[in-house]
Amino acid sequence: MKNLFERTSSNWVRYSEYEWRVAADGTLYLTPTKTAQPSIHDPLAEYQKIVLDAINIGRMGMSKKPDAEIQRAIQQFAVKYGLFGLMTALPTTPNFMEYEAVYLPKNHFIKEETMSTKKYLALFFPFDKLDVIKRGIESMWNIQNDRVMMALVLTMTDKPMAVNMSFQREYAERYEWMKQQFIDWAFTYINSFLYYEDYNTLNDETRQMMQQSMAAFGGIAPTYHIALLDKPTIVWDFHSLLLGIQMMFSFMLTDSENPIKLCRHCTKAFVASRPSAVFCSPQCKNKHNVYKSRARKNSSDREAQDND
Numbered sequence: 001m002k003n004l005f006e007r008t009s010s011n012w013v014r015y016s017e018y019e020w021r022v023a024a025d026g027t028l029y030l031t032p033t034k035t036a037q038p039s040i041h042d043p044l045a046e047y048q049k050i051v052l053d054a055i056n057i058g059r060m061g062m063s064k065k066p067d068a069e070i071q072r073a074i075q076q077f078a079v080k081y082g083l084f085g086l087m088t089a090l091p092t093t094p095n096f097m098e099y100e101a102v103y104l105p106k107n108h109f110i111k112e113e114t115m116s117t118k119k120y121l122a123l124f125f126p127f128d129k130l131d132v133i134k135r136g137i138e139s140m141w142n143i144q145n146d147r148v149m150m151a152l153v154l155t156m157t158d159k160p161m162a163v164n165m166s167f168q169r170e171y172a173e174r175y176e177w178m179k180q181q182f183i184d185w186a187f188t189y190i191n192s193f194l195y196y197e198d199y200n201t202l203n204d205e206t207r208q209m210m211q212q213s214m215a216a217f218g219g220i221a222p223t224y225h226i227a228l229l230d231k232p233t234i235v236w237d238f239h240s241l242l243l244g245i246q247m248m249f250s251f252m253l254t255d256s257e258n259p260i261k262l263c264r265h266c267t268k269a270f271v272a273s274r275p276s277a278v279f280c281s282p283q284c285k286n287k288h289n290v291y292k293s294r295a296r297k298n299s300s301d302r303e304a305q306d307n308d
Contacts, residue, residue, distance in 0.1 A: 010044050010236040010244060013152065013167040014082035018075050020175070023126040030071075030078060031127065031172035038152055038167065043081060043241060047248040048271050050081050054245055055260070055269040058186025061179050074178055083173050084181065085240030087124040087166050094160045094239035096120075097134070108184070109177045121165075128170040141165065163239050181242065185249060188214065189260060189269065192253060222247060264288060 015032035016039070022028055032038075043050055057073045088094040090110065096102045102120040104110055110123075117134050131142040141161060143150050153164050165171065195202070195210045202210075222244070223237045238244040252260055252271070261272045263280035265288040270280035279285040 010042055010238050011040050011156070012043050012082050012085075012238065012241050012244070013038050013040055013156070014079065015039075015169070016079070018078045018083075020071060020075070021127060021172070025126075027126065028175040029126055029172035030074065030083065030175060030178065032169045034169065036169065038148065038169075040155065041081075043238075043244050044236070044248070048252065050245060051249045051252050052260070052269050052271065053077055053080070054182055054185050054249070055189050056186075058182035058184070059190075059267075059269070061183040062186055062190070067175075070179060071175060074175070074182070082241055083166070083171065084178060084242040084245075085163065085166050086173050086177060086181075086242060087121075087171070087240075088160070088162050089240035089242040091120075094162055097161045097165075108180055109174075123174075124166070124172060125170050126172055130165060130168060130170055132165070160239060166240075185245070188249075189253065193260075193262065265291075 015036035017033045017036040018030050019033050020028055021031055054077070057070065057077060060070050060073060086109070088096075090104055090107055092103045092105060093099075096117065100117075101114050102117055103114050104112060121130075121132065143153060149168055152167055156164050156167065191210055191213050195207070195214075199207075222239075224234050225237065227233050227235050236244065236247070238247075256275065258271050258273065259275060260269055261277060261280075262268070263270055263284050264278045265284035266280065268280055279288065
């Protein structure tokens with residue numbers, strides 16, 4: 001696991017600034033600001049950080065933290081890594097612009113199994129529409145008077161049209177959908193953590209339920225190709241950041257040498273340097289020991305008072 005992504009690469013787009021905006025129907029969206037500048041980064045270069053950040057935000061949702069706090073965390077996540085790319089993550093194919101309609105497998109967010117491309121695009125462009133013309137299986141997209149967006153599209157020409165559309169400033173993702181996705185990842189991790197932590201105390205029915213829950217975790221497998229860069233490099237073809245996180249999370253979740261743990265003091269997720277580690281940092285270890293020492297002293301004082 002240590003060198004799993006050492007010779008891998010994948011490109012995704014993030015913006016320098018995002019804002020929360022409310023659509024006409026009252027739905028809250030996260031979208032790049034009008035003056036935000038895009039940049040291309042490799043999520044695999046910091047795969048541990050992105051997975052841990054995702055789990056920790058999800059745990060905020062599980063513990064019913066205030067929405068304002070969760071929104072702030074999601075906004076910071078987007079600045080570091082970009083939006084999920086839900087528009088291309090949900091359909092059966094990221095090339096849906098080549099079809100007459102969008103086809104959707106079962107998911108948490110959209111109940112319809114199919115919908116018109118125009119209606120589907122409206123879910124992700126609630127404010128400013130892209131200049132897109134769709135006639136049957138043919139589609140045309142026109143970018144005018146924005147050199148930055150034109151340069152971005154030219155840079156990412158190897159991506160499907162819909163993926164490039166999700167990199168534009170007009171693209172937006174719903175807060176409730178993003179929040180639920182973070183919670184799903186956190187739940188998956190907690191389910192796995194408790195299964196082994198409490199294995200001996202669980203009855204057979206509970207174990208089977210947890211196993212079934214874990215079996216439902218997964219997604220469409222990404223494709224890849226090999227590029228001859230400074231050395232042979234596996235380039236993963238992620239058509240959404242969500243799919244990339246899903247894959248990185250899967251590998252980290254099954255790593256026995258450096259497992260994901262919950263810090264015994266601050267309760268945040270961290271990657272353990274060894275299987276027996278229980279603290280995310282020396283600081284948390286020291287604080288925990290101080291807390292235990294004070295707790296023992298208080299207990300001793302109470303016993304002394306009771307004896308008096």
